[in-house]
Amino acid sequence: MQAQDLNVTAQIEIVGEGHAHATKKDRANVVVWLSPLDEHTLRSVAAAASVTPPRLVQRDKTFVPHLLVVPAGTAVEFPNRDPFFHNVFSLFEGKRFDLGLYEAGTTRIVHFDRVGVSYIFCNIHPEMNAIVLALKTPHYGISNAAGQISIPNVPEGRYTMQVFAEKSGLENLKKLTKTVTLSAQDQSLGVIRVVQDGPPGPHKNKYGRDYDAPGSDYPANNLK
Secondary structure, eight states, X not given: OXXXXXXXXXXXXXXXXXXXXXXXXXXOSXXXXXXXXXXXXXXXXXXXXXXXXXXXXXXXXXXXXXXXXXXXXXXXXXXXXXXXXXXXXXXXXXXXXXXXXXXXXXXXXEEEOSOEEEEEEESSOTTOEEEEEEESOSOEEEOOTTOEEEXXXXXXXXXXXXXXXXXXXXXXXXXXXEEEEEBTXXXXXXXXXXXXXXXXXXXXXXXXXOOSSTTOOOBTTOOO
């Protein structure tokens, strides 16, 4: 008898460290993913090819979307839709790269061939930041503002469940990792309580130094 695909659900709760009973209202952008442990499930797992390449658009000194989840090996486009230069880079976990200065109306491409979290910044505009999470599994969900998560088309079986939240430290996230068994009778991951450490501190530029002039623009006709 062939195992059926499930619609796996979860409910995210966000709490501040040291305030276990103070639940925060905005619970968006928490990622939960399932890595298969059973052989029959492993054979059914394949990263779905996207017809349109995923994009992190630079517009109004902001990356859109702020959080992007992709299968490992995916090529992500970085189009510049602002009327001035950007210099997108990532020098931390995940994929390390530096796209250099590129002008309005142009696009650069990065292959996220390494599993993990990539923190994305602009070397000109310190207020710009985004996250790309590259996964080996297509079975993931991103919470909405109410904390609801839905992961469709998950085969029955055993999985390792992992969680990512931008404002949670690695140790708090590791505590949420566990093995789950999913079936037609049990398609819920229940309530996942995510402890936040607080907002991340200011980041350095790509040279490891403080930004010289926050928010400075290089107009499209400036050749510097």
